[in-house]
Amino acid sequence: MTERAGQYGVERGPARLSQFLACGAGLFVLGTVGFSSTLSWLLALSGAVLAGSGLFFGRFGSVSAGALVLLLAVLAAGTAGAPTLRVVSAVAATVFLWDVGRNAIDVGTQLGRDASTVRIELIHAVGTLYVAGLVAGLSYWLFSSSVTAPPVALLALLIAGTVLAVAFESHGTTSRSG
C-alpha cells in the first residue's frame, strides 16, 4: 500500500473516472464553440486549461473558474452567431464539467483513489447527463420550428427564465442533528 499511495496515507487525488469524464466534457466544449471566433477560442482554451489544472491538482476553485470561463466562451460564440445546437450542447457540457469535476475532487478527498468508487461516480455523472440531455433536447425540439420570435415572446421567456431560476435556486435547509 505504501508503494501505491503517497509515501504515507491515502492517495487523495481526484477520482479517475470522473476526472476523465470532466476532461472529455471540456474538450467537447472546446471543439463545439472554440472555432466560432477568436475571442471564443481564447476563452475556451484558457477555460479548459484552468479546469484541467483544477482537475489534476484537485482544487475546487480552479474547476469552478474554468467552468465560468468556458461559459463566457459559449456566450462569446453565441454572440458571434454560432449554430443553436452547438451553443446549447456546449452549455450543457460546461455544467456537466463543473458538476462532475468537483464531484471527482470530492470523492477523491473523502475516499481516496484506492477505494472502488466507480459506481458512485457513474451514478452521479449519469444523473447529470440525463438532466442536461433531457432539458437541452426538449428545448431544442420545442424551438426548432421557428427561428424568429415576437418581442412579447422574448420578454415573456426572459422574465419566466429569471423568475424560475430564482425560484428554483435551492437555498437548502439548515442541518438537523440526528
Added chain:
Amino acid sequence: MALTDRRPWLMTTGIAILALGVAAIVAPEAVPLSVSPNLVPLVAVLALALAYPVFVRRLRAQRTFRRHGDPELPAVRSPADVERIADFYEHDTWKRHHLQCVALDVLTQHGEYSRPEAVRALDRGTWTDDPYAATFLSDSYILEPWFSLPRGDVQTRRSLLDDEYAVDPPATARVRALIAPEPGDDYRYRRAATELDAYTETPLTSRCPLHRRWLRRLSAMSGTERGSDGATGSCPPDGTNTEGDVRTTNHWRGISAVTLACVSVGVLVGNPALILAGSVGVGFAAYTRFARPIQPQLRVERDVSRNRADPGDRVDVTVTVTNESDRVLPDLRLIDGVPAALPVVDGTPRHGAMLLPGASSSFSYAVEARRGTHQFEPLSTCVRGVSGVYETELAVESRTVLSAEPDWRPADGSLRPTDALALDPGEFPTMRGGDGVEFFTVREYRHGDPLGRIDWNRRARTGELTTLTFREYRAATVVLVLDAHEAAYAATEPTAAHTVDRMVEGAGRLVGPLLRDGNRVGLAAFSPLDCWVPPARNRTHRAHVRKQLAESPAFGPTPPASELSYRAWFDRFRYRLPSRAQVVLFSPLTDPLPVELARELDARGWSTTVISPDPTADRTAAQRIAGVARQLRVETLREDGVPVREWAPDESLDAVLARASSGGTA
C-alpha cells in the same frame, strides 16, 4: 430569507409567464399583446445584473462535506508536533524568536561562543556560511508580511508529512523557487533549521554557565500538544441506527447564474440559441430543487481473520454493509473505523457503493497487529442522493476487538544490565571478594579469617594456608519507570513502532536479567494512569511484571486522554519508592517533564539512569528542530550527572547495553 416564503408564488408566476411565451411563439395570433421592442434589452440588463448577487453568494457559500482523518495511519505524532513547532505560533516573529533561542543554546554548547558572542554572531550572521540561514536569524532582517508556516492539521494525522516544507522540497517547490527571484522566509527557515542541526553534530565544546537559563526558557516554551483525531461523535449501541446528520453540500449553489447570463446576453445580442441554452440552467435548478435528504438504515458486519494475534502479524478485516431500508442508496461512502494504533498495510478501509433495498456490499483490507487491546471504532458513512444536494452522515457501530500480547524474546544470556546501566557501585554485586554464596577466588590466608573458609584441600596438598572468598551478594533495588504520558507517544514516521511500544518491550526483556543478577525489580508508569509494582524478587515476579507491562492501561497503545500532573505524581511516587532504590527511567525526552523527573530524583538521592529511545527524524525543518531540542535535553541531563543511554530506532536494547558496558557514553 423572505424569498423562501414567496417561492411557491414565484414558481407559479414563472410557469405562467413561460406558458405565455411559448404560446406567443407557437400561435402568435392567440396572444394579442404587443410591447415596445426597447423594453427587452432593458430587462435583459436587469437579469444580467441579477446574476451578480447569485455569483457572489456562490463564492461565499462554503462547500461542505465531511473531511475525515486518515484511519490508515496510527495515531502517533512526530516530536515536531509535540514541540508544537509544525503549527507553532501564528505570529511569524514568535517563530523566529523560538528558533533564535534554540540557536543561542546550540551555539553556546556546540560552538566556540560565549553567550554575548553568540548573540553577536547571530545578529551579524557570522555563525554559518549559508547566507539565507544567516540573514533569517539576524534581528536586522525584516520578515515578509505573509510568512507563515502551514497550520499542521493535527486532526488529519498527516501533520507529519508537510511535504512542501520538507528540507529537500519536491520538484514543484523547487520550480517555484526558481521562478521567484529571492527565496522566501519559509525557505530561509528551512535553511536555518538545517544549519542548526548540522551544528549539533559537532562535539560539545564550551560550557557557558548562562545557558541553563535559556534552556529553561526553551523548555517552558515547548509544551504538550493535545492531539485529537476527528471525533466520530457519540455512538449508538451496537447495531442500532439513529438519525444521521443532514447537511447541504452547496454543490449546486449558483447554477441559476448560468440561466441569467445566457438568457440576458442572448436577448441583448438577439441570438435565440443562447436563450435556449438558458433553459439548461433552469432544468438543473429544478433538478436540485426536488432533491430530498435520505435517512439510511444500515447494518454493518465486521469480520476479523483472528481476534488474538502476535505483534507484527497481518490481520484481514472484511466489512459487509447491508441496506435495510426500502429506499435506494445511490451514493454511499464508507470509511471503516480502524483502531487508532493500527496501521493499514494492504487494501483500503474506504469504499463507495450503490445499494438497492436489501442489497449489501463488502470490502476488505489488512492491518498490522500492534501490542495491546484495540477496539474498532464505528464505521462512518455518508449518504447522498444522485444530485448530491444533501449529505447525511451516520456512524454505525459494530463491536470488534483485536488484541496482541508482546512477545518477550528470550533475554540474551550475557546481558549484564547492572554493569551496563552504571548503577551506583556501592549497591550491587561488584568484583570484590567477600562473604557470599557464589565462589569467587582464593587468596592468601590473613590472620582473623574464619576457619570454615580455609581451603583445607590445598593445605593438605601443598601446606599453604589459603582462604576461599565468595562474591559479595547484596540485593540492589531497581525500579523501572516508563514514561507513558501523552507527549511520550511519538514515532519517527507514521508507520513505525512508537516509543512506548519499544520501551515496554525493552523493559520486559530487562526484568529477567536484573532478577537473575539478584536485584529486586519494581515497575512504575510516569502517566496519569496508575501502575505500580513494588520491588520484589520471587519466583513469580518476572511474570507479574510482564503481565503489568502487557495489560496495564497505563501502557496502552494510544496516549492517555488526560494530562499528567507532575507534582501530584511525584509526591505519590516518592512515598512508594524505597529509599535505597535506583531508578532506570525509560523516556524519549520529547518534552521537559521527564527531564524534571530525572533531575529531581537524582537530586533527592535516588541514583538515576535514563534510557532514551530516539523518536526524532530529519525529513522536515520542524522535525530537525525537535531533534535539536531533544539533544539539548539529553546534554542537560548528562551535565547534571545523570547518564543517558540513547537508543536508536533500528537498534535493539541489547546493543544499547553492550555499548554502555563497554564504556561508551552514548
